[in-house]
Amino acid sequence: MIEFDELEKKMVLKLVYYGPARSGKTTNLLKLHDLLSDEGRGGLMVLDTQDDRTIYFDLLPFFLMAPSGLRIKVKVYTVPGQVRHDATRKAVLQRADGVAFIADSQLTEKVNNSESFDNLEKNLSIVGLNIDKTPLVIQFNKRDLERIIPEPEIKTTWTPTGLPFFLASALEGNGVIETFSGLLGLMYDNIDRQYGLLAKHGLERETFLKKMTTKR
Template identity: 55%
Template structure:
């Protein structure tokens, strides 16, 4: 649920990277930290254990100003993927305005992907969000590895769902921006309906995406 602070003329949105353990959620966030050149970019906060497993969450704050002068602040979070950390996932997921589901493309991880996606659907409802209408992009990561599910196979399976699928190699920074772009498009239309971004704040979807991604998106402009 976006928070609008009238006093400070600020809209805060929360975007969450969800998915099974070790699927590359934190890598996605780090890639975005490197690639994005928004008007405002904060320090990335990483809370990890010794062996690089996310402990509670990672946080990357981004921001931009609308022509009307309103500040839009995006807080990008990751969740810990291990099954045991379900309460942490619920806490991070609560009041989310959009989700990237980072799946692991390796065949051996197919069951983990399914379980994690079910867990996402369940937790979304448990924290009081409408899963059917929540902005969501599915990313199949680690496309560089052998023994992965073929693109056709993945697309055939996800074809019947309303969610776009993006293939990525987050370590090489491939597909990360496209994923984020897809999510921002969906988030914009929801926020526009709720806060009249276009009419009241003079902010078009393209401007919104440019404001958040900056030059990073220009490098991938053929995908826009």
């Protein structure tokens, strides 16, 4: 968590879209920006890209207020996927309240996916986050393409891990909100346990998710 100020009644949370290069992290944010209501949401901030590839990160902020008056700000970030930007990834990952891992469904990208996931595990531990306690969802993106990892295989691989996974085609806008919503739900549960979102602030899970994912 970036900030929690009880006096100021302010809570700032951070979600990170992680994954290999060109797996569609920025596209996910762009689609969220396009699909979700302007209300309670800031503009998408894209920090310098080079040849359409993220060098720093992208940011999409969301705001809502709990019945108790607690102002909740959720900042959603992407990391640069390229291997050489590892330092930036670590910096962005810091104090994250949840991670969406965006995998590329193409068969050719299997190795990149797994290397990036290893990198995520390593960096989480470096920045002091416990992977078992950090909300984490997996998105298999680019389902619209051919020669992709078949769904049954994904199921067989990921069901035993207990990690929620989503199939998506970010370019077409499919599965993007579902992934985001899945991650928000896990994050809500986690924060609720620690800070009593429902008990202290009267914010119900359903309300939180609905407010955060209202479509235009």
